[in-house]
Amino acid sequence: MSGVPARIRNCTDDIGTMIRIPCPFCGVRDHSEFVYGSDASVEYPALDASAEAWLEAVFERENIDGVQFETWQHLHGCRMWIVVERDTTNHQIHSVRPAHEGIQRVLNGGANSVQEEKQ
């Protein structure tokens, strides 16, 4: 898809009836193709961490009114998980990247970067 970056600014149209998410693999799509995952800032502790650490990760949320990172899955498209930087007060999307860093590297540098990594 050409012209994806140029359209990010207009991902939320003027009256805000539909969020449009620029999927890194498929291009700009309506958000009805995606499912929301959760707050991407949550980091789960090690399995043997204390109960308090797990309580914090599972139950406590920052609940930001502003720009936050969150996970979405392009369920009715390429099925990839992505990290979306979105303003929760007006639904503006600021950036989108694959959730898996290795895949991001492939997008950045092509298949060679994966081979370099293996070596």
Next chain:
Amino acid sequence: MSRYSAWSVFWNGLIGQKGWDRVWRDPEPKAEYDVVIVGAGLHGLATAYYLAKNHGVNKVAVLEKGWLGGGNAGRNTTIIRSNYMMPGNRQFYEHSLKLWENLSHELNFNVMFSQRAHISLFHSPNARDAAARRYNTMRLTGSDGELWDLDTLKRNVPHLNYGPNARFPIFGAAVQPRAGTARHDAVAWGYARGADRYGVDIIQNCEVTGVERSGSQITGLQTSRGLIRCKKVGFAVAGNTSRLWRMAELGRLPIESHKLQACISEPLKPLLDQVVVFGVGGAHFYISQSDKGGMVFGGDIDWYKSYAQRGNLPIVQDVAECATSILPCLGRVRLLRHWAGVTDMSMDGSAFICKTPLDNLFLNAGWNYGGFKASPASGWFFADLIANDRPDPVIANYDLQRFARGWNIDERGAGPDPKLHG
């Protein structure tokens, strides 16, 4: 302030409607109050009313950043029911329903509470068993509940899609006859008028901008109309709880703000005399007809976090599909308006009415998608908590520590994910 009666309506008819007072005062904020409630929605206003009436605390202010009843009080689908099953919720919502039953008399204000019955359709023998368990639990703990077979349902609600080609054929329904709807604005106005008569100051256009703390005490609130000092503070700002929580420097909460949409159609002649709920597979849909004739309906929350008070089209499409699936006669009806409110979605789908890490701060939050029906009992128990500094046994588990104790009050059994409780 005058009391409303048939006589006052008749008398004002004779004197050209010149005998009516304003319904509540518009006072300037005083320098100090015994109790300040933040948020003049249904829960905040009910709290102020019961603080004054039940506990004799009347140096109370209710602060509202906009106009009273302009948040979720004016954005809900006005459904009232008590068909909850979990311990705690069971007693809480039944108490609320009992308060609703006398609310118009209590407030001397017609809240138009209509006990038109709440009908939850089921579509399989297994769903009937689950409904029977829930409704038997309700009957054993002081509520009403009935199971309707298909013939009874067809007699009472003739327009549903009973056809053999329905995607989910209807088997019957679980019904709470005492449930119903009320006029949402009237509830806000009734509680505001009632609280005002006891001397409560309702201060509109007064946004809290900061929290003044001294150790583990709140000494006052910075507002857009100056500093207001207070001995006790209650937050009742569901949807924006996390914002105020951060102002008080209290960190994180088991709450996410999501938005819930509702829709209303153009007015129709009398069509549906009950509240009907359709929920099977991916569908989640509830519908009733307002007194003006509009079909009021809604479904799931929008799934992603938002403070925007603005809906999105996929859910409108989703509820429209549910509407025509269950009530095909609505196929050509035009949508008049749809809107969204911001809700506190909690980690187990249940609310918080509790003490906080600060000695004189009390929290009323986490109403998920069902705060309207709860508002009388919410005000009742929150006032009791603030006045007596200890929770009533009914709300003992509506505290922030219940997750640490492993005591989730999860009616849906959906797990610790706020978006799944809508």
